[in-house]
Amino acid sequence: MYKYDHYDQAMVDARVEDFRDQTRRRINGQLTDDQFKPLRLKNGLYLQLHAYMLRVAIPYGTLDSRQMRKLAHIARTYDRGYGHFTTRQNIQYNWIKLEQAPDILAELATVEMHAIQTSGESIRNVSADQYAGAAADEVIDPRPWAEMLRQMTTFMPEFSYLPRKFKIAVIAAQEDRAAMRWHDFGLRIVRNDAGEIGFEVYPGGGMGRTPFIAYKARDFLPANQIFSYLQAVLRVWNRHARRDNIHKQRMKILVHELGEEEFTRQVEEAFQHILGLGQDFPQAEYDRIAAYFTPPAFEEGLSDEIDRSDPDFAVWLDQQVVAHKAPGYAIANISLKPVGGIPGDISAEQMELVADLAERYSFDELRATHAQNLVLPHVRKQDLYAVWQALVEAGLANANLDLVTDIIACPGLDYCSLANARSIPVAEKIAARFADPARQKDLGELKIKISGCINACGHHHAGHIGILGVDRKGTENYQLLLGGSGDENTTQAKITGPGFDEDGIVDAIERAVEHYRGIREPGERFLDTYRRVGMDGFKEAIYG
């Protein structure tokens, strides 16, 4: 894992003092609420319905036990004893007092964490494949590049006031586990025929009220030119985006209006100019960062045998554990989606338990996923049973990874001032309806994603089944969408037809799911069947 040197630490410490000063000026009246708002947003502090919410960055979803214990401490000391993992691998706290926010940031800085640029019109926390460094299918570990991007994009002066937010994702495998093409700037690390590392570049994606899937602008950008290329993209967007309508200012809108070809042309022109300024990071800096990500000292000669004699363990094993690149090791997913719970929520005690497990069994590493779950990336297969037993004790041993109850949901109207409808109760009702483990297993991979408004924080455009909460004449109404995906075959979900009330949407999903069960061919997932037969049959099943 990356470790701050005194430069990184000094920058984060300075941001704490900066924010402390801004908060002081707000409290003593030097700043109006309007003036303070953009300043606090650039440091992850939102004003929600009931309290302030603080979003803490987890760069590329990687953290260690010390950091997780600090997150638990913050939950207990400054919040109500829990935190919420988000769809961009971050964690947020929902019950923060403004005057305590600087102290929280100071606590975070002691474990090399921050809330810099986690909201507002800024370059957000870089997300990455949660299996980075462990996955068997990766070209290289993408995290050194993600850390390079973190540093490049921290306090980038030219882009202090971008038209809107800007999200970056980096992956290095053919399989996309990070919804890369739903980002403003997606990067896939590839190796060319000469053996050199570079990026496939995908700009212009994003969800929100006007969803677009990022297009491929470059088959191969030499890796050491990424800073120039990123600046070119940002500059073209910063100069030419609309500034008159906040809903039309994301980069995807400019790409759409100019057309992909013209946008690429302008970027390439700006890129040639910026490249000539010679501001890219040198290989030595990449090497310095990459050294922190050398693989842990995996033991050799370990057995791949796992004792499956405990049937409950075997169920968890089959669902939550995936292949690791080192023999004798496995990647263990920890579900934060208990039936009856809030997707992504975790208590301080659970955080501490997970931290203990990481320290003892996973080379002190943890990952957060965009699906709001956690990962122990490097577990010896012989330790999986002990890990599972500890998870059972903590209520974290659900075996539902990528199944119908592994639902992504935004905080919705229970917390969020932008929401039109509640998301959490809908997620809970769907999970309750499909709680039977045998039924879940029979239905197989089925990704349900729920947003409480058109801003799409719950990724409904990318759901195999998506749900969008809207306000219809003062009552909450839920639209149903089918066929979305955030994987390497990215697709945008389509609306089925008229919306439903809270109970109606659960019934409608059940009808869609039963229709799939009736017509699926052997081995087909819900999404495969939908793609094969199209919307019409599903529509008929749903609306009768």
Next chain:
Amino acid sequence: MADMLRFRDDTAADEPVVSLDAFLEQPNAVSVRIEAGDDVERLFPHIARVKLVEVDFPKFRDGRGFSTARLLREAGYTGEIKATGDVLVDLVWFMRRCGFDSFAPNVAIDPAVLEASLSRYPYVYQHAADGAVPIWKLRHG
């Protein structure tokens, strides 16, 4: 409180400031005002006669002016670049880094807050127009 800040030693230009279109039509004009939507690159063929560029920020959320200043400095312009309009004290450090060297904010700036803000960050992560040496360069000498 300061309603005009200048970080240059030379004498300020006192010729009238004209719009970009007017500047391109008036061969004797030396001071030009760039509005947020203007294409500053149209100025580049005439940059040798420019003494002052005012870059307007109609609202602080409109960050186009940051790129305008960078482009001017990258084109070799060494004269004064003045930020006008909705210039907030918390953005001055970023503006300085982009090449702005004078400020005429709508609302006067508290010099004490400005001083603290400009000296707060000991390092920078990237090259910009201010000549500050980025952290990666400090690391590798």
